[in-house]
Amino acid sequence: MPTPAPKPPSRADCTCGTRSAAAEPAVDRPGGTLLEDAADLFRVLGDTTRTRILWAIADEGRCVCDIADRLAMTPSAISHQLRILKQARIVRHRKVGRSVFYTLDDDHIRTLLRDAMEHAAEMAPPARPGGRRRIRT
Secondary structure (H helix, E strand, C coil): CCCCCCCCCCHHHCCCCCCCHHHCCCCEECCEEHHHHHHHHHHHHCCHHHHHHHHHCCCCCEEHHHHHHHHCCCHHHHHHHHHHHHHCCCEEEEEECCEEEEEECCHHHHHHHHHHHHHHHHCCCCCCCCCCCCCCC
16 A cells, blocks of 8 residues: 655644744735736746847837837837737837837836846856856746
């Protein structure tokens, strides 16, 4: 007869004395969890092209053609990525006449982007030829 799998430890098994149910933040909410929402945000931000777009519009609004010129990409490719960023509420748009300008949605996104760039700059020098270093996940 096979041995039953051991039970995972419970809160009652913790002997370090630092855990308490009241001290943990409530991350559950109807329709999902804050942790899942945060993971989705990082998933969207994890694309290099989208990060380049965000960096291009970090300080001022830009139209699709301006972003495309700055990143040496087609306006169609930029529009596709902007649609994803809009759906994730990372960027917003503003119409001025026939032109549409894109900006970061709010200061939280700007802070997150700048903190990520600062953290990347503090990382060890690139370990691969070509100047890029991959982080294994």
